[in-house]
Amino acid sequence: MSKLIVNNIIYNYQSNVIDPAKSTYVFLHGFLGSKIDFHKLIEDFPEQFLVLDLLGFGANRFQNVPPERFLQNNQVSDLESIFTKLNLKNISLVGYSMGGRLALAYALKFPRRTNELILESTTAGIDGDDQRKLRREHDEKLAASLEQNGIEKFIENWENLPLFATQKEVNPSSFEFMHNQRITQNPINVANSLRNMGTGKQPNYWHELSTLRIPKVKIIVGSEDEKFLKIGHRLQTLISNSSEIIVKNAGHNIHFEHPNSFKKAIFDDSK
Template structure:
């Protein structure tokens, strides 16, 4: 399969111990405020088709398998020992896939609003149809109308309480993403097409932290199901936050992660 597509890495801090994976239509910028509260250094690559990373035409580059290879290439040159992998939403799905493939490279796994996919065939097919409609809407109406629709979804409703500056910054990031890349991600690695990993969660033996917002009822249930499946996991519910706890409660999300990682450090 050739060398992985190189991802853009905005900065390389001294002795990083963690990597953060942003969500759909996000970029490294989306995760900076949360990261600024950490007591450890992280790297935050722009995922394929996002931010300043390449936007290749080949659909296969947007599959979870290809993206695992892309972030593994970053990890191999960034970390001298096992690291903490943090993923949000789409980035959390990718983080799960990476952990199942390269668990030996990780010290811990931290998932914000994450899911291992849809186990039920009928429900997954329904989601694939929904994603196909989103792709058609994006390609017919253009990026701005698609982002208007994306931001209006119930899962992001609590973000309307963010400061105007934060909302505008997030919207600028979303509008800077190439429409082709968004469509490619939905086609190649959306929840409707990804292989469910529920049956493999018990393979995870490293410490896992599951983070969900108190207003994100759907993902609270998913988080509880994941916690009951992963023996090494714990669940942290962030108050006054929806799906994107890193945006809505960046300091409290970072505090939960710092506490979790501090516990790992004390155990070693």
């Protein structure tokens, strides 16, 4: 594991990059995740890759990060600083859920480095000020509940959300591994991420998608994830040079539930 310091924050990462001028797949995990989420995916990975612990999560969790640092624009700036320090020129940016929202925001702001964008179970934000306000209030309640009741109770409730039901159908040892990773996160950072990196707090990018100029965009969704099937289809209709790939029998977290199918989707150029 390697690390670098960006804007006074330590970022831990794993990489096999030999030639930074060549294409590199960069993986961004979701809320409560870490770079370890992609460990099955990068086994025997045929291309250069970089997997990051995002701000305040994974091996970065031991830092108490100032709340405002979790704002999406600040994290986008951190990504650009990381890629500059590592001298990465051509990036295939892969983001899951929260990481997908960050990947999309980065690609909109810094398209010159991004030659491919792969969005797994991702949204472009929330339409309408009223709906965004409701989501911010919802996330504030979640953060307050975490602070009041502790992270173990928070994770128990989180894992029982219908959105993640199919994760429990994976073999028990894999689910236990993910569960243990979640409960060892820093609750202060988790609460501040909810408050400042949630979909209600981030910018609404739906109206900007037609301006996205990336050579190739893939939108990957699970067939059992009804909410994001609709969102994924909407993304595909609004983003030029994009294709939608639906992974059968998968829910929200495709790379965890079906890593081989997800890897196949990454390299699927048939659409």
